[in-house]
Amino acid sequence: MNKLYATVALTLLSGFMTLNAAAYKGQKIYMNSCKECHGGGQTLAASKKQRIWEKLMENKGEKLADIHLSSKKAQPSWEYFSDRSYSKDAKHLEDFLTEYASDTGNVPACN
Numbered sequence: 001m002n003k004l005y006a007t008v009a010l011t012l013l014s015g016f017m018t019l020n021a022a023a024y025k026g027q028k029i030y031m032n033s034c035k036e037c038h039g040g041g042q043t044l045a046a047s048k049k050q051r052i053w054e055k056l057m058e059n060k061g062e063k064l065a066d067i068h069l070s071s072k073k074a075q076p077s078w079e080y081f082s083d084r085s086y087s088k089d090a091k092h093l094e095d096f097l098t099e100y101a102s103d104t105g106n107v108p109a110c111n
């Protein structure tokens with residue numbers, strides 16, 4: 001059991017260390033702006049393929065913003081998604097999300 005945890009920890013650690021600086025920045029943005037609703041960023045990132053994230057995040061994250069701005073449940077995020085700081089963050093978020101997309105192998109499988 002302990003060995004398993006150590007392996008998982010090491011895998012996570014090496015994952016963090018191979019993160020490029022931009023993805024790291026994106027992760028920090030995720031923590032500040034998305035985590036409260038979506039939980040762990042790597043889990044969310046691993047829910048889609050790289051190509052899907054690229055589509056959601058193109059044009060400064062236009063599609064992702066649309067998803068939120070047209071959902072009443074996401075109302076607390078409206079201010080953020082319509083703010084200029086989101087368009088500045090979008091590229092970093094894309095780097096982070098694509099870094100951990102389901103087809104990168106960067107997220108250790110849970111099963």
Ligand code: HEC
Pocket residue numbers: 030033034035036037038056064067068070071072073074075076077093
């Ligand atoms: C206030 C809560 C809230 C915040 C903050 C928020 N979201 Fe969401 N998000 C939602 C809700 C609610 C939905 C579901 C919208 C719907 O389908 O009606 C959603 C949908 C999504 C989807 C689409 C899910 C899918 O399976 O297609 C993605 C991707 C996503 N959010 C990513 C993000 C990212 C990245 C951020 C940070 C930049 C973020 N969200 C911030 C509430 C939030």
